[in-house]
Amino acid sequence: QSALTQPASASGFPEQSISISCTGTSSDIGAYNYVSWYQQHPGTAPKLIIYDVFSRPSGVSSRFSGSKSGNTASLTISGLQTEDEADYYCLSFRTNNAYVFGTGTKVTVL
């Protein structure tokens, strides 16, 4: 069960926007809208920031947005802030009742 592909790193200056891609296959991202994104700060548990491709849980900043096209999902962080510096992971449902995470992206605020 190979992982979804994410860039290892992404960076931007405060107030800039960055996007993180998450590439899968027609058996996961391409087939289902069950794509979610998680933020993880060092030493802490992951936190849900996007579900169902583009929905935001209550309390999550509107600076986070999600989208999908074909086999690739994307997370965009607008108005980058220092507290956004963290690791980000995508997760997708996959055929045969499996789930798969992305490889993870380390976001650095310059």
Place this chain on the structure above:
Amino acid sequence: EVQLLESGGGLLQPGGSLRLSCAASGLTFSNYAMIWVRQAPGKGLEWVSGISGSGGSTYYADSVQGRFIISRDNSKGTLFLRLNNVSAEDTAIYYCGKGCRPNRNIDAVDVWGRGTMVAVSS
């Protein structure tokens, strides 16, 4: 407030067994599918196993199929993961998580525990 608390981690030898627990509070536990996710030191997240709200359906990653067993006790609000025949590759923090919506498969994980560490070494 929904809370999840893992326990049962520790140090064990290759080939050994261990049972992890995840105590849930603040929710009608049987209504929600649950999941185990692990993270090896310095590595990314890996889905390990999932279970339906009733416990009647279980799912496993290829890497643990046949060695790990997921189960739940809805009367006690507790999720379990039995680790058998472990190897060094199973060394990780193990997190339990709750599905977003009731009475459905996991579509996203909206509540996570703090994790419990499992280390496999001779």
